[in-house]
Amino acid sequence: MSLVFTLASRNLFQDRLRFVASLMGIVFSVVLVMVQMDLYFGFSGMITTMIDHTSTDLWIVSSGTKYFEDLSLLPSTMRGRLLAIEGVSEATPGVVGFSAWGPLGAMTSVIVVGIDVTAHGLSPWNVVEGTAQSLSVPGTVAIDRVYSDQLDVSGAGANAQIRGQPVSVGAVTDGIRSFAMTPYVFSDLDDARTYIGLPPSFTSHFLVQLKPKADIERTRRNILSTISGIQALTSDQFAEQSRSFWLFRTGAGAALVAGALLAVIVGTVIIAQTLYSSTKDHLYEFARLRAMGASDSYIYQVIICQALLNAVVGFSIAALIGFAVVHFTAKSALQVVISPGLVIELFVLTIVMCIVSAITAIFRVVRVDPAIVLTR
Amino acid sequence: MSEPVIEAANVSKSYGSGPARVQALRDLDLTLDGGELTVLMGPSGSGKTTLLSILGCMLAPTGGTVRVCGTSTSGARPAELTKIRRQHVDFVFQSYHLFSTLTVAENVLLALDVRGERGPKAMAKVEEILASVGLTSKMRSFPRQLSGGEQQRVAIARAVVAKPSAILADEPTAALDSANGRATMTILSAIAKERGSAVLVVTHDPRLFEFADRIVRIEDGLLTREEFSDPLVNPMHGASVVPARSPALLEYNSQS
Numbered sequence A: 001m002s003l004v005f006t007l008a009s010r011n012l013f014q015d016r017l018r019f020v021a022s023l024m025g026i027v028f029s030v031v032l033v034m035v036q037m038d039l040y041f042g043f044s045g046m047i048t049t050m051i052d053h054t055s056t057d058l059w060i061v062s063s064g065t066k067y068f069e070d071l072s073l074l075p076s077t078m079r080g081r082l083l084a085i086e087g088v089s090e091a092t093p094g095v096v097g098f099s100a101w102g103p104l105g106a107m108t109s110v111i112v113v114g115i116d117v118t119a120h121g122l123s124p125w126n127v128v129e130g131t132a133q134s135l136s137v138p139g140t141v142a143i144d145r146v147y148s149d150q151l152d153v154s155g156a157g158a159n160a161q162i163r164g165q166p167v168s169v170g171a172v173t174d175g176i177r178s179f180a181m182t183p184y185v186f187s188d189l190d191d192a193r194t195y196i197g198l199p200p201s202f203t204s205h206f207l208v209q210l211k212p213k214a215d216i217e218r219t220r221r222n223i224l225s226t227i228s229g230i231q232a233l234t235s236d237q238f239a240e241q242s243r244s245f246w247l248f249r250t251g252a253g254a255a256l257v258a259g260a261l262l263a264v265i266v267g268t269v270i271i272a273q274t275l276y277s278s279t280k281d282h283l284y285e286f287a288r289l290r291a292m293g294a295s296d297s298y299i300y301q302v303i304i305c306q307a308l309l310n311a312v313v314g315f316s317i318a319a320l321i322g323f324a325v326v327h328f329t330a331k332s333a334l335q336v337v338i339s340p341g342l343v344i345e346l347f348v349l350t351i352v353m354c355i356v357s358a359i360t361a362i363f364r365v366v367r368v369d370p371a372i373v374l375t376r
Numbered sequence B: 001m002s003e004p005v006i007e008a009a010n011v012s013k014s015y016g017s018g019p020a021r022v023q024a025l026r027d028l029d030l031t032l033d034g035g036e037l038t039v040l041m042g043p044s045g046s047g048k049t050t051l052l053s054i055l056g057c058m059l060a061p062t063g064g065t066v067r068v069c070g071t072s073t074s075g076a077r078p079a080e081l082t083k084i085r086r087q088h089v090d091f092v093f094q095s096y097h098l099f100s101t102l103t104v105a106e107n108v109l110l111a112l113d114v115r116g117e118r119g120p121k122a123m124a125k126v127e128e129i130l131a132s133v134g135l136t137s138k139m140r141s142f143p144r145q146l147s148g149g150e151q152q153r154v155a156i157a158r159a160v161v162a163k164p165s166a167i168l169a170d171e172p173t174a175a176l177d178s179a180n181g182r183a184t185m186t187i188l189s190a191i192a193k194e195r196g197s198a199v200l201v202v203t204h205d206p207r208l209f210e211f212a213d214r215i216v217r218i219e220d221g222l223l224t225r226e227e228f229s230d231p232l233v234n235p236m237h238g239a240s241v242v243p244a245r246s247p248a249l250l251e252y253n254s255q256s
Helices: A003-014 A016-046 A079-084 A132-137 A145-151 A189-196 A216-226 A235-249 A252-283 A283-291 A296-329 A340-366 A370-374 B047-054 B078-088 B103-115 B119-134 B148-160 B179-194 B206-211 B247-255
Strands: A058-062 A088-101 A106-113 A127-128 A140-144 A159-162 A164-171 A186-190 A205-210 A230-233 B008-015 B022-032 B039-041 B065-069 B089-092 B166-170 B198-203 B214-219 B222-228
Touching: A003 A016, A003 A235, A003 A296, A003 B103, A016 A235, A016 A252, A016 A296, A016 A340, A058 A216, A058 A235, A079 A088, A106 A145, A106 A189, A106 A216, A132 A140, A132 A164, A132 A186, A132 A205, A140 B179, A140 B206, A164 A189, A186 A189, A186 B039, A205 A216, A216 A230, A230 A235, A230 B247, A235 A252, A252 A283, A252 A296, A283 A296, A283 A340, A283 A370, A296 B148, B008 B047, B022 B047, B022 B222, B039 B047, B039 B089, B039 B179, B039 B206, B047 B065, B047 B166, B047 B198, B065 B198, B078 B089, B089 B148, B103 B119, B103 B148, B119 B148, B148 B166, B148 B179, B166 B179, B179 B198
Parallel strands: A106 A186, A140 A164, B039 B198, B039 B214, B089 B166, B166 B198
Antiparallel strands: A058 A205, A058 A230, A088 A106, A088 A159, A088 A205, A127 A164, A140 A186, A159 A164, B008 B022, B008 B065, B214 B222
16 A cells, blocks of 8 residues: 555644644534535425425416415316316315414414315325324314424314414324424315415415326416416426525525535635645655655645545544434424435535645645755 | 766756856766765855755756766756656755654655555565664654664665665765764665665765765865775775675664
8 A cells, every 4th residue: 555645644643733623624614514405405395395295286376376385366266167178187276374373462373274185185294193184173283293382282182273263283293394484284175264364265276186198288288278377387397486486586595505605615715724734834745755756646645635534534523413413403393304415415525625625735735846855 | 887877067057147146056077876975075055955956856957967877857847857866866864854754664665655666575675674774673663763863774774775876965964973973874885885876975074084985075066176085994995795784884783
């Protein structure tokens, strides 16, 4: 084995304080990028969680609707017109809207999701207490356990109020989080209209199921040409539209990406500074290497090896911290999720960051005159 | 007659330009032959270090030519000069320039590593050369754990382990006491004789003359005198083959 690794590692570990500073730079940078990216992907998931868990061929929403919780309304009578269109098998109405949970004076905003319990489409998932079918009983709702404290309920069987109406918790789910941190409350469609204050003549969306062998794109075009003022979107299109609105049009996603970018820059500068100062401290040794005939590539290998060691050790610590963050946020409303793909991408990013950081040190060494060893 | 290891012809070197121009070397001729230890003497500022840098391919002359083992360094790019150094030349320095983070064995091994020599064969060479300078027991020590004399012997082992054609030593005894200085010169002299390397020692110390086959004096960038050592004075002079562990070195080792 070449002495490159030995020389690089000993140079690195010789000055422990500088090594720790370098590691702190990497850990700070990687953890920040990790959290920012996790939040980005976590938010992306939360924004579309309802859409992702709905089984439908097409979403019919008003032309102004940008995301699932948007309060634009459609007339309930549209259902008959939809069913009359060739290829449409079923059109299930659904309502979504904000309401107030709890007694007067201690109210909490909630997003009420009204579903047709008897229809195929959207229904509470990951039910850990009670059953989703219990929503067919008037005045029964489903909440997520993440929001138990916020809603001040202990679990299934608990009683509360929505907009002054008494409700009973019939089902408790696990992991249905809202991007806006406002709890989702599932209820039957008619109850939901009451909680939101919506007359029966209005609905938020229709979930359209197609007949077997019906062409989805042709049916979509038929719907749009028949009914004006609406959007007919596949789940993927609606999810993308929701993500695009929240992450980019509101600037929330851009802020997360900018934060991650800033973390990369700060980390790169810190590593570059520590590598440069380490190289400067060992300048006579590098000059000695050049004097004994070491090629440029040999010297680059030493510096890049130092950078890579920084990357591996720093990333390992950052990953441990990242996994700890994942563990501690698993039961919180703002869950941080790290996928294996993201771990690999972050490792590659760390390697690239450290190698880029080595460039200044390499430039310094390239300029070193081997003859300086004769002057000291 | 064999070709000189290093041959400098009409070499000149100047630094700066205009009124600030300094002429460090002036039309200087010098040859270094294999198996010969040459001592280069001169006062401070006489051009010794500049000459050493040019002969060691670390500095390009502004005039004249330098040939190392038949290869001209004229017009060579830095990478080509590095290659010539790697193939033919190594150095011993006054302040040793050992790598503080590497052990004695690793310091010596480094000279082979940069030349692409690795593995058990390289390690065997390291062990052999460290044995020849009496440092077998210190192989795993770090430079800070060694005396000045021991550090210089490590530096010499590192310089010679790759069997370069020329070894250029810059004041190798200046930081050493008399006994260690003599031991160092004994080793360098033995290397010249045993391995056939051309050894050039830059020094201020006239006590080292007895080890020289040839003494060259430099002043104001000019070679002013060249004299050959008296075989009666130099105990190493005239020996065609010197054992790997020469009597002088063995004597030194037994004392230390």
